[in-house]
Amino acid sequence: MTSEGTGSGGTTGEGAVEGQQPIRVMVVDDHPMWREAVARDLGDAGCRVVATAGDGREAVRRAPAAAADVVVLDLNLPDLPGVEVCRQLMAHDPAPRVLVLSASGEHADVLEAVKSGATGYLVKSASREELLDAVRRTAVGDPVFTPGLAGLVLGEYRRLAAEPVPAGSRSPAAPQLTERETEVLRLVAKGLAYRQIADRLVLSPRTVQNHVQNTLGKLQLHNRVELVRYAIERGLDDEG
Template identity: 70%
Template sequence: MTRVLVVDDHPMWREGVARDLTEAGYEVIAAVGEGRQALRIGRSLEPDVVVLDLQLGDMSGVDVIRGLLATHADMRVLMLSASAEHQDVLEAVKAGALGYLVKTAGRDEFLEAVRRTAEGDAVFTAGLAGLVLGEYRRLAAAPATTDDTPRLTERETEVLRLVAKGLSYRQIAERLVLSHRTVQNHVQNTLRKLQLHNRAELVRYVIERGLEAD
């Protein structure tokens, strides 16, 4: 049974999500409202999936993701947010969240997203694909591009654009004459490259700061 931790500072929403998950056959190990609680419980109970609201009262959802993945790198996080704060969503994905869903998504869409997150698949909505596409373009256009600046292959760009235009993986596979699995891999790759780059940047930043401090 997939064990899920629900983190949301809105009590009514938290209960609703937990109920939906329980009814769909998931084990909700805890439903908490604060980032600190989420970190503590997440580390000790090690859920398979964390359903996380981006806006929490005490700390940002992005920091919760960083905190959880620092000790449990394989934890699968699905983000929810009431509105599409573009920069926050992008930061969360770069920090290692597997997927993102707006809260206006229907119940079925939500359960499908949790199922895919549990399997380790990226949950790419059209909105998220647009953000990731934009981030690669920003990195490519930035003056300080180096060899390790992540780039998309032509195929990946093609796939990501189709996701951003709302096509399902099945439709994309049909249109590009690829297997469903290949499409999924392409999408996953775009995310992984960003996350790797983000981690490398963080390390470089820490080292530079460390050297300056000496």
């Protein structure tokens, strides 16, 4: 839909969590041009690019051995849908953290990927600094939100709330945002950095970040519960 700057703050740092091993990154993109550029940028900044993959199956196959901390994943892959790759990566133990790096205008996919466990989303046109910052934050589990993603997440909560719950169904209640979380997400969607949001709401930046993280966590949990419920229902149906 649009290009986006990262709305969230954070300082640019080295490609390593302070005083620890360099971040192990795997880059998945079907365009060699992007794969190499991203890998080079990350390598230059001190990350260790442990693997690259040009398609989804290769990515899923190589992920366990690569043991990456962060998988930088393009959703537009030739063989498997990026969302499916994300889902399969999440099934690994330990699961890598996934940073979706995708072209603008693939918003439905981005939402699905985030619901199935991706930690963050960045548009491809984001600058090198934004990318490094996003990888660094993804590595420690901080969600990387663009304003676009915040808008999608807000919309998803409203969609879930508006969905009629069939009577007598075993589906869990739709997750809801607290007032504070809604407030924070709206500000993220309007392009404010965490620091600015913290100033405006008189909170600590860490608290703002926790709110953002919670909004994602609830959505991912709901998604997992729904999947399990679906699987059980299907399983029971098949046997009966």
